[in-house]
Amino acid sequence: MSFVQFEAKDQVGLITINRPEALNALNRAVLSELDHVLDQVELESIRCLVITGAGEKAFIAGADVAEMCCMSEEESTVFSETGNQLFSKIETFPIPVIAAINGYALGGGNELALSCDIRICSENAIFGQPEAGLGITPGFGGTQRLARVIGSTSKAKEILFTCRNIKAEEAKEIGLVSEIYPRESLLDEALKMAARIASQAPIAIRQIKRAVNEGLDMPIHEALRHEITLFSACFATDDQKEGMQAFLEKRKDKEFKNR
Numbered sequence: 001m002s003f004v005q006f007e008a009k010d011q012v013g014l015i016t017i018n019r020p021e022a023l024n025a026l027n028r029a030v031l032s033e034l035d036h037v038l039d040q041v042e043l044e045s046i047r048c049l050v051i052t053g054a055g056e057k058a059f060i061a062g063a064d065v066a067e068m069c070c071m072s073e074e075e076s077t078v079f080s081e082t083g084n085q086l087f088s089k090i091e092t093f094p095i096p097v098i099a100a101i102n103g104y105a106l107g108g109g110n111e112l113a114l115s116c117d118i119r120i121c122s123e124n125a126i127f128g129q130p131e132a133g134l135g136i137t138p139g140f141g142g143t144q145r146l147a148r149v150i151g152s153t154s155k156a157k158e159i160l161f162t163c164r165n166i167k168a169e170e171a172k173e174i175g176l177v178s179e180i181y182p183r184e185s186l187l188d189e190a191l192k193m194a195a196r197i198a199s200q201a202p203i204a205i206r207q208i209k210r211a212v213n214e215g216l217d218m219p220i221h222e223a224l225r226h227e228i229t230l231f232s233a234c235f236a237t238d239d240q241k242e243g244m245q246a247f248l249e250k251r252k253d254k255e256f257k258n259r
Contacts, residue, residue, distance in 0.1 A: 024053040025062055058102070098190050101120065102186055120178060123181070211227050
């Protein structure tokens with residue numbers, strides 16, 4: 001893999017978009033490699049993922065305009081479908097995915113971050129959807145996920161229509177990210193958060209992700225019934241027995257075995 005690197009750190013997987021000379025811009029090769037890396041994640045041992053960008057300037061500065069500029073309508077359809085399918089895979093990935101946003105997250109970079117479960121960023125992070133200034137719409141889910149994530153169609157449309165950049169402080173204010181850290185400590189904080197998630201019962205974490213993601217598209221009465229189903233399914237697992245027994249025995253050490 002030349003553009004996407006994967007490293008296992010105990011029960012946490014670190015994915016790095018490694019194209020710093022192009023500010024980690026997403027071209028077809030990067031999308032293909034990222035898709036392949038996700039398919040290779042060993043879900044029995046890896047319990048949380050962190051995605052970040054190589055270098056000090058950018059998480060992902062966007063899709064690769066140099067590659068897109070000469071695309072035909074048919075080629076752009078395939079490109080958009082490829083990105084959408086990949087980002088939907090991240091959104092519905094069985095284990096949690098944290099975006100550690102270390103700099104520019106524009107266009108496709110912001111769209112990738114939006115598909116992650118948790119977004120944290122560095123103090124120098126810059127977000128935006130500049131597509132309208134390029135004569136196009138967002139093509140990797142930005143018109144759909146941005147409003148859902150920040151909970152305001154008005155604010156989302158303002159960002160999409162004006163193409164303005166959003167600094168880290170405003171990103172936190174509007175709910176685009178949950179925390180801001182100094183650039184030099186961002187990755188450590190992301191890995192620390194991922195390790196804490198990985199220490200919880202993995203089946204329960206997967207069920208929580210399903211409950212939140214799938215429930216958002218259901219009427220509340222159906223979503224609550226879905227929660228009951230996922231809740232009760234946990235009682236058929238060894239991890240539920242271990243977690244509750246540890247609580248009753250006042251044990252801090254728990255041995256969750258993902259079964």
